[in-house]
Amino acid sequence: MKRRLGTRWAGLVLALALAGVSGCARQRVLTVPDAEARLRADIEEILDNPAFASGHWGVVIQSLRDGHYLMRRNPHKAFMPASNLKLFTTATALARLGPDFRYVTRLFRTGPVVDGVLHGDLVIRGVGDPSITGRYHEGDPLAVFRGWVDSLKSRGVRRIAGRIVGDDNWFEEEILGAGWSWDYESDWYAAQISALSFNDNCVDIVYTPGPVPGSPVKYELIPNTRYVEIDFRVVTVRPGLEKEITYQRKRAANLVRIDGSLPAGGESRRDWFSVENPTRFAAVVFREVLEASGIQVDGNAWDIDDLPDYTYPDSCPVATYTSPTMAEICTAINKVSQNLYAELVLRTLGKQFRDVGSAAKGIEVVKEFVSEIGIDPQELVMVDGSGLSRYNYVTPNSIVTLLRVMRRHPVGRYFYDSLPIAGVDGTLKRRMQGTPAEGNVRAKTGYIENARALSGYVTTADGEELAFSLIVNNYTVPTSLANDAQDLICQRLASFSR
Structure with missing residues (x-):
């Protein structure tokens, strides 16, 4: 079984290398619709790999230049986000408490x-x-x-x-x-x-x-x-x-x-x-x-x-x-995925703005913030601050909306700087090394059993910044394959040219 999966993925990596990374020059002569169609086809090939037959994917990729969606799959379906939930906790903390809070x-x-x-x-x-x-x-x-x-x-x-x-x-x-x-x-x-x-x-x-x-x-x-x-x-x-x-x-x-x-x-x-x-x-x-x-x-x-x-x-x-500062604490939360810190920050939100230091009151503050920035609170089912619980559910659409808003928010640079950098630091230090995504992708990882998430930012070969969310739930293959799939998609996005 492992040998068959390995062969299949080796072929997929080669196919993407030919179609994406090595084929950038050829892509540039395509029309924009053709280039985007090719991108979607490449990503769909990854998502539809038989290795994930038992699982389901949620994917949203959006241009931050003009708001155009390059791809959406199950954008409004609920997924266990694992530590991608920390994006909501830290964004709210930076916006409400401020990056200089101590x-x-x-x-x-x-x-x-x-x-x-x-x-x-x-x-x-x-x-x-x-x-x-x-x-x-x-x-x-x-x-x-x-x-x-x-x-x-x-x-x-x-x-x-x-x-x-x-x-x-x-x-x-x-x-x-x-x-x-x-x-x-x-x-x-x-x-x-x-x-x-x-x-x-x-x-x-x-x-x-x-x-x-x-x-x-x-x-x-x-x-x-x-x-x-x-x-x-x-x-x-x-x-x-x-x-x-x-x-x-x-x-x-x-x-x-x-x-x-x-x-x-x-x-x-x-x-x-x-x-x-x-x-x-x-x-x-x-x-x-x-x-x-x-x-x-x-x-x-x-x-x-x-x-x-x-x-x-x-x-x-x-x-x-x-x-x-809170900016430094949020960096630890997101870079190394520190659950305790996220839980403490969530309860701090409750104490500061509801006078009760509980998860429930902190979640009220988070939901109030996300509602103000255009996220439907019904797309965020939140029971903790870290994402360790399997009772949390989030849609890929809500994550990308958060990413898009925070990129232009007054405290957005602190949020952006808190994210792991592919091949450089945090939970992405050993991923995407030696690829166009290295030093480019800034994204939050997430993992609990049978749930893997990666959401953040990537800049294309044309210099266009994208926000993305890639979540897979209920897979039964080794998590390393979910990592491979996400990494391949990020490499393809980093190499994308209109």
């Missing part, structure tokens, strides 16, 4: 400081900031906490005669998105959602195999915390016999079992797993940083939800942290 996370004390002793608690008030992580601090996830320790020391604090409390009440208690599969719970891309988020609500783990078969595999946790317990069963084996590393976090707990094997003398590798209760995770790690720096903490670390009727004055901040 989060401010504050550390409060609940009592006085006397003779170096804080007689009270330290409370971290989270407001949905996703950037308390190594991604924004040269790989050091503890940088913000260390800065707070320095602030405390500058005030002469040597001991906390109270607790460390994490306050996540800025948002509603929605730890997972609607319809998220429980199969995903251990994975970084399904990290729990909290207004107080730290290190992407994950622990990094770096494995280093031993020099010879049977020697121990060493591992390092980042941050190095007692918050998680590791049941480590990875072994060193002879090269060629290694098995995939798998990890599973026990539901509602922080016990993580890790199995598999690594080749002797091989390179280190890095994985990430999610934590249970990220709010308490942040509080625990901050307490560990305090103690490691020489500040004694008498009490334990707590999630505010576990302290009934707990209140504290907000008149005594001792430290703050200000995030990067």
Whole structure:
């Protein structure tokens, strides 16, 4: 079966190379209708490949020069968009919050400081900031906490005669998105959602195999915390016999079992797993940083939800942290398809414009925005901000409308710059390399099981900019074939000439 599909696709690639990329000079002598007809025929050949007999495609390709549609297939049908939903979340965030919006996370004390002793608690008030992580601090996830320790020391604090409390009440208690599969719970891309988020609500783990078969595999946790317990069963084996590393976090707990094997003398590798209760995770790690720096903490670390009727004055901040801009955060969301950040931004929209930090209220803001720019809200069924849920449905037409409007929107350049570039960065770094699409296509990828999407912008050989959306659902072949199909279409568009 694989050999037959491979042969079929090899022939298709060759046919497109002859008809499209290598045939550009011949296309230029065709009339415009003939050139467009040839383009549509080439794309339809890709879409109608028997490999996708069980699936269905939604395709819209529109010129941004004059609004003319070069191709439409099922433009108003509903498709699971996967991470293409992030286009709606980030566009709304940039338009409504603004590219210069920043989060401010504050550390409060609940009592006085006397003779170096804080007689009270330290409370971290989270407001949905996703950037308390190594991604924004040269790989050091503890940088913000260390800065707070320095602030405390500058005030002469040597001991906390109270607790460390994490306050996540800025948002509603929605730890997972609607319809998220429980199969995903251990994975970084399904990290729990909290207004107080730290290190992407994950622990990094770096494995280093031993020099010879049977020697121990060493591992390092980042941050190095007692918050998680590791049941480590990875072994060193002879090269060629290694098995995939798998990890599973026990539901509602922080016990993580890790199995598999690594080749002797091989390179280190890095994985990430999610934590249970990220709010308490942040509080625990901050307490560990305090103690490691020489500040004694008498009490334990707590999630505010576990302290009934707990209140504290907000008149005594001792430290703050200000995030990067919303433009930078949206770039992380779209370039690397960061689900947690998208969920936090969605709830920020709800909090800022509906005074409720929930997914539902954030979605109200998104739908209000898309309605204002000419998208029928009925073409957008949205239950989360990231697209991880299979309950989301979007039409290709609505995506291309969003792309077209954002290209000319006052904040459009931030939206455009946030998208992955084919063959260069983000989730498109290894796709379309060495083709006319490399460095040209800027598009958001999307993937959940049996759903693959790619939507964005491409400039033709004539310098005409196009907006496109290519979505396939319900296919049963390897996703690499869906990638191939989308990449071939993008290459054909990049080579298109009227």
